[in-house]
Amino acid sequence: xxxxxxxxxxxxISALTLSTTILTSIANANSDVEVMHWWTSGGEAAAIxxxxxDLASKDVNWKDMPVAGGGGSDAMTVLRARITAGNPPTxxxxxxxxxxxxxxxxxxxGNLNAVAEKEDWDKVVPAALQKFSKYExxxxxxxxxxxxxxxxxxNKKALDDAGGKAPTTWEELLTVLDKMKANGITPLAHxxxxxxxxxxxxxxxxxxxxxxxKKAMIDLDPETLGGETMVKAFERMAALRSYVDDNFSGRDxxxxxxxxxxxxxxxxxxxxxxxxxxxxADKKPGEDFVCIRFPGTQGAVTxxxxxxxxxxxxxxxxxxxxxxxxxxxxxxxSAFNVVKGSAPARTDVPNDAFDDCxxxxxxxxxxxxxxNRLFGSMAHGHAVPASIKxxxxxxxxxxxxxxxxxxxxxxxLEAAVFASK
Amino acid sequence: xxxxxxQLLPRLVLAPSFALVLIFVYAFxxxxxxxxxxxxxxxxxxxxxxxxxxEKLFKLRHWNIALKNLAIFGILYIIISTFLGLLLAILLxxxxxxxxxxxxxxxxxxxxxxxVTGTAWxxxxxxxxxxxxxxxLWGWESFHFNWIKDRNFAIYTVVxxxxxxxxxxVMAMFLAALRGVDSEMIKAAQIDGASGFQIxxxxxxxxxxxxxxxxxxxxxxxxxxxxxxxxxxTNAGPGNATQLPSxxxxxxxxxxxxxxxxxxxxxxMMIMMFSIIIPYLYGELKTGDSK
Numbered sequence: 179x180x181x182x183x184x185x186x187x188x189x190x191i192s193a194l195t196l197s198t199t200i201l202t203s204i205a206n207a208n209s210d211v212e213v214m215h216w217w218t219s220g221g222e223a224a225a226i227x228x229x230x231x232d233l234a235s236k237d238v239n240w241k242d243m244p245v246a247g248g249g250g251s252d253a254m255t256v257l258r259a260r261i262t263a264g265n266p267p268t269x270x271x272x273x274x275x276x277x278x279x280x281x282x283x284x285x286x287x288g289n290l291n292a293v294a295e296k297e298d299w300d301k302v303v304p305a306a307l308q309k310f311s312k313y314e315x316x317x318x319x320x321x322x323x324x325x326x327x328x329x330x331x332x333n334k335k336a337l338d339d340a341g342g343k344a345p346t347t348w349e350e351l352l353t354v355l356d357k358m359k360a361n362g363i364t365p366l367a368h369x370x371x372x373x374x375x376x377x378x379x380x381x382x383x384x385x386x387x388x389x390x391x392k393k394a395m396i397d398l399d400p401e402t403l404g405g406e407t408m409v410k411a412f413e414r415m416a417a418l419r420s421y422v423d424d425n426f427s428g429r430d431x432x433x434x435x436x437x438x439x440x441x442x443x444x445x446x447x448x449x450x451x452x453x454x455x456x457x458x459a460d461k462k463p464g465e466d467f468v469c470i471r472f473p474g475t476q477g478a479v480t481x482x483x484x485x486x487x488x489x490x491x492x493x494x495x496x497x498x499x500x501x502x503x504x505x506x507x508x509x510x511x512s513a514f515n516v517v518k519g520s521a522p523a524r525t526d527v528p529n530d531a532f533d534d535c536x537x538x539x540x541x542x543x544x545x546x547x548x549x550n551r552l553f554g555s556m557a558h559g560h561a562v563p564a565s566i567k568x569x570x571x572x573x574x575x576x577x578x579x580x581x582x583x584x585x586x587x588x589x590x591l592e593a594a595v596f597a598s599k
Numbered sequence: 600x601x602x603x604x605x606q607l608l609p610r611l612v613l614a615p616s617f618a619l620v621l622i623f624v625y626a627f628x629x630x631x632x633x634x635x636x637x638x639x640x641x642x643x644x645x646x647x648x649x650x651x652x653x654e655k656l657f658k659l660r661h662w663n664i665a666l667k668n669l670a671i672f673g674i675l676y677i678i679i680s681t682f683l684g685l686l687l688a689i690l691l692x693x694x695x696x697x698x699x700x701x702x703x704x705x706x707x708x709x710x711x712x713x714x715v716t717g718t719a720w721x722x723x724x725x726x727x728x729x730x731x732x733x734x735x736l737w738g739w740e741s742f743h744f745n746w747i748k749d750r751n752f753a754i755y756t757v758v759x760x761x762x763x764x765x766x767x768x769v770m771a772m773f774l775a776a777l778r779g780v781d782s783e784m785i786k787a788a789q790i791d792g793a794s795g796f797q798i799x800x801x802x803x804x805x806x807x808x809x810x811x812x813x814x815x816x817x818x819x820x821x822x823x824x825x826x827x828x829x830x831x832x833t834n835a836g837p838g839n840a841t842q843l844p845s846x847x848x849x850x851x852x853x854x855x856x857x858x859x860x861x862x863x864x865x866x867x868m869m870i871m872m873f874s875i876i877i878p879y880l881y882g883e884l885k886t887g888d889s890k
Contacts, residue, residue, distance in 0.1 A: 254854075255853050258853075262643070280641065283641045424748065425745075564855055565857050
């Protein structure tokens with residue numbers, strides 16, 4: 179009885195407390211944009227400032243909402259909470275299939291068609307990117323950049339010591355790696371984190387042919403995933419593993435980059451964000467380091483693209499449109515991507531401000547887009563949704579750490595993809 | 600009137616926290632339980648799928664690795680921490696000089712957060728910069744200790760770091776109990792000619808049964824909850840070698856967009872936890888009544 183009374187009193191009191199603390203929604207000024215992103219490190223933060231200043235000149239007030247953490251998994255967690263609470267930001271940085279997944283599951287995204295039509299985005303953005311920026315025929319996101327993941331960053335001196343010729347085929351690559359090993363350095367700088375292993379895997383699969391990449395990583399064809407060619411791809415992964423030093427587990431990609439910068443290691447296979455590390459260390463492309471495509475993949479590009487996804491925020495849409503237009507402005511695209519190390523998301527941006535590697539990235543991107551050789555990167559969430567991507571990670575990283583032999587790995591890959599569909 | 604107020608006051612004071620706990624603990628447990636039966640992926644959704652998530656969960660290789668790791672980690676962690684804690688407590692109980700100085704040294708690791716412990720041990724154990732590297736510099740070239748990079752041994756490095764953190768705390772629990780042992784009994788045993796070892800073995804340690812139980816419950820729930828330590832120490836790697844149920848739950852719910860499976864793994868963890876806590880609480884309450 180006493181207990182019942184207790185509960186009654188409690189409930190009454192808590193109802194009171196709650197009613198007094200109900201939050202009143204704060205009306206946003208029409209000219210505010212609240213932007214969620216994870217560009218918090220030095221170069222990236224500088225790059226985002228460019229956009230802020232540009233918008234300030236157009237009377238749009240930028241409310242910064244940075245959530246640190248590479249790849250944005252923490253940002254996505256915060257975003258989830260905001261969306262569930264019915265209070266989405268104006269725009270959020272997102273990658274690949276995350277965009278599609280969010281569009282599908284929330285249905286609360288903005289519509290940028292008005293500004294997109296006016297500025298002809300359809301013509302200047304590569305079709306492979308549009309697949310992510312558009313949902314059911316509506317532009318929902320403004321792409322900022324295109325990173326590509328099938329790059330190799332080679333220390334020039336180490337390369338000269340190993341014969342001086344940049345490898346263009348798998349066999350040549352092995353020769354160079356062997357020579358580097360004989361010269362007493364770690365041939366391949368690599369960090370043993372699942373996404374880095376997967377980045378390597380992306381390039382290796384692509385080097386087995388465009389069709390193979392498309393069938394395996396995008397169409398998820400079971401026979402291709404478990405087939406002979408996939409066993410060969412895993413054998414190549416095992417071969418690459420033999421050129422990595424023993425202390426690679428858990429190493430951050432930027433530490434692997436500095437091994438190449440310092441000449442302790444010969445090369446790193448990593449997306450073009452690695453270039454930022456070389457530039458920061460005052461190294462010059464062509465003189466101190468060489469950028470090449472993963473041997474056997476010249477002409478094809480596996481990309482990932484940062485995009486600002488716009489949420490449906492009602493009366494703020496005018497500021498939102500201004501922001502979208504500013505993001506797609508060629509001047510901004512050039513200024514931002516020079517700092518960030520990526521290529522602009524639109525193909526009509528002049529390349530004057532870019533360094534040699536940046537120019538090569540833009541030329542490769544345009545060429546790949548023209549020849550239909552531009553593919554979403556599996557490792558970076560542009561080929562398959564997150565659940566399948568992580569299932570592939572599991573197998574690739576288990577194989578790279580010696581848990582499976584190549585044949586088992588191919589079988590496991592087929593099974594894992596099937597199970598997570 | 601005054602009496603009425605006095606009766607009401609405790610309820611008034613307790614009510615907000617009661618309501619908060621009711622909502623933020625129990626209501627969310629029920630919500631998670633509900634989600635584990637739905638087809639939630641990226642965001643919660645409410646399509647009922649029955650036990651499908653649980654079926655999928657137990658077929659996942661990943662989950663089985665996590666359970667196996669939890670078994671290895673939990674058993675070793677509990678046994679070693681208890682044993683070390685008891686040993687330290689007995690040694691400290693020998694009326695040594697400077698006890699007041701030594702005791703906090705063992706106890707302090709507990710004051711650190713698991714993130715700090717994990718990061719520090721990550722550096723100690725890293726062959727490139729840690730113990731192995733230092734010993735090489737001092738001339739012991741053949742010294743080899745790369746467990747943290749070896750997928751077969753990485754889980755034991757988690758045990759090492761966790762034991763380092765907790766055994767001091769267990770020591771404090773045992774030490775308090777040792778101080779509470781009736782000295783008359785020990786004297787009686789001494790008169791009967793029992794050796795020091797026999798006194799501990801036959802009299803003191805059996806007397807400390809309740810402390811063993813408390814230590815077990817504290818350590819067991821720390822083991823099941825262990826998350827930050829693994830994230831800082833190995834980030835569940837190399838590969839997936841140190842995946843635990845808690846890291847599994849986070850990655851499936853939040854990064855893999857498989858909220859349903861994540862929720863079902865959380866429920867399984869809760870069941871594990873309850874199966875340890877409830878018998879303990881039951882036992883405690885029963886002895887409380889009999890007093």
